[in-house]
Amino acid sequence: MASITKRTSDEGDVSYFVRVRLKGYPLQTATFKRLTDAKKWAASTESAIREGRHFKTNEAKRHTLAEAIDRYQKSVMPQKFRANEVRIRGPILNWWKSQIGHLVLADLSATHFVSCRDTLINHGGNQGRPLAAATIKRHFVAIGHVLKLCQMEWRWMDRNPLKESIIEMPELPRGIVRFLDDDELNRLTAACKESPNPLLYPAFVLAISTGMRQSETMNLYWREPETPPSETAWGVVNLAESCIILHETKNGDRRRVPLASQALAELQKLNKVRRLDSALVFPSPTHPSQPIELKKAWLNALKRAEVNNFRWHDLRHCTASYLAMGGASMVEIAAVLGHKTLDMVKRYSHLSDGHIANVVERMNSRIFGANP
CATH class of the missing domain: 1.10.150.130 (Tyrosine recombinase, N-terminal domain)
Structure with missing residues (x-):
């Protein structure tokens, strides 16, 4: 709303003081010698503020x-x-x-x-x-x-x-989807199981079974730590409910990760022999308050299994790819991986073509009946 106040100086000069106040915007004021000018400025200023045009000549400068x-x-x-x-x-x-x-x-x-x-x-x-x-x-x-x-x-x-304006960005490369075929999976599973490092195999099983990121996997705790890590993802294992609760993730959301089959069994085994001086599921042997470094053991397993061009992060791609080939929808895959949108999981859509074909076939059969 605009208000105009008439002022008279000691010398008898008349002026008009204008105040324009709209909720959520800074107060605007001005002084004029003529009432018509004061009214015109008040009306134009109020209109400009409502239409988002006024502050270019004020705050923006x-x-x-x-x-x-x-x-x-x-x-x-x-x-x-x-x-x-x-x-x-x-x-x-x-x-x-x-x-x-x-x-x-x-x-x-x-x-x-x-x-x-x-x-x-x-x-x-x-x-x-x-x-x-x-x-x-x-x-x-x-x-x-x-x-x-x-x-x-x-x-x-x-x-x-x-x-x-539309500012064109360089085209993003297509996401790389590297997952293990059946032979590679069998060889790498065996190599991890035979590794001298006893934590490599359970970490491998957990990663490929849940699709958790490496930071989420390696920063798991048996109980909530007194001082949670502030700069990385972390979570807590809940064996009673067969799940993991990720309290911090890459996208900032809290996520529940179900545990089943071999992944649950491996964590149950680890729980029976876990270290008393650390709450971490995968603690370092020399610094129990820190996660173990599995890089050397992982590279040795890859070499022994003769699996090339494969990173730990690709285990996450494996999870998504196997889900897609098993008939999971893009929405379901996104939920498992913890993605907020479907953009990141579209790269797996071609792996579910057979499932999609079956869905279309079932729909047509329901509408038109069995094929003649």
Whole structure:
């Protein structure tokens, strides 16, 4: 609402003081000598604020992108992100400051961001070398969140240049799907079971049975720790309910992971012989408060099994691939892996073609009856 107050000075001069106050927006004031001018300004200002046009001439010209990034790093990142994400976003946002941080928000345009994209493609970021398409996308996700808050919460901008134009990103490579065929699976299972390291086989079984990430697998506890790890995923085994509760995950969600068959049996065995000086399921033999390092034992098992071009993370792909070939839907696979969207599991869709064909066949049979 706008209010106009008539003021008379000691010399008898008349002026009109205007106040425009709308909920959620900063108070706007101005003084005029004529009432008609005061009314006109009040009406236009109130209209401009409601339509999101006013603050370009005010807040957007008062603040630079560097100021916005500083506010974001100080007041948003510590509350919104875990320590690992803060470490990743910090250098990215500092790179943006070095490139266009000097510009006031009102002067930002899509052209500036196109130029920055080309710099990332041709010369890279802080390391000075060309970046992968996914890393370039991460740069734009980070700055995009800053600009979103500038516009939607802080009211420092009336327009977001990243939303006004389509800025083409480098095409992301197709996700690699590497999973074990039956022979490879049998050989690697045997090699892990015969490993001198007694924790390799149960960790392998658990990873391939549940699809948990390596950090989630290696940071499992028999009971909730007094000081949970703050920079990584972790969870607690619940044998009574045959499940694992992941309290921290990569996407920040709490997740329940069911335990069945061999995975449950292996954890039950470990529980009977677990160390008393550590709450970890897979503790280091020399530093029981830290997870064991299985890299050497894993590489030896791969070599013995003659399995090439295979990483521990590919066990997660195995889980998803076997689920798809077993007829699980994309939604079910996403739930098992802990993905919020289906984008990451679409890479497995071709493995369920036979299942999809059967679904279509059953639908047609129900509608039209058995084939003649």
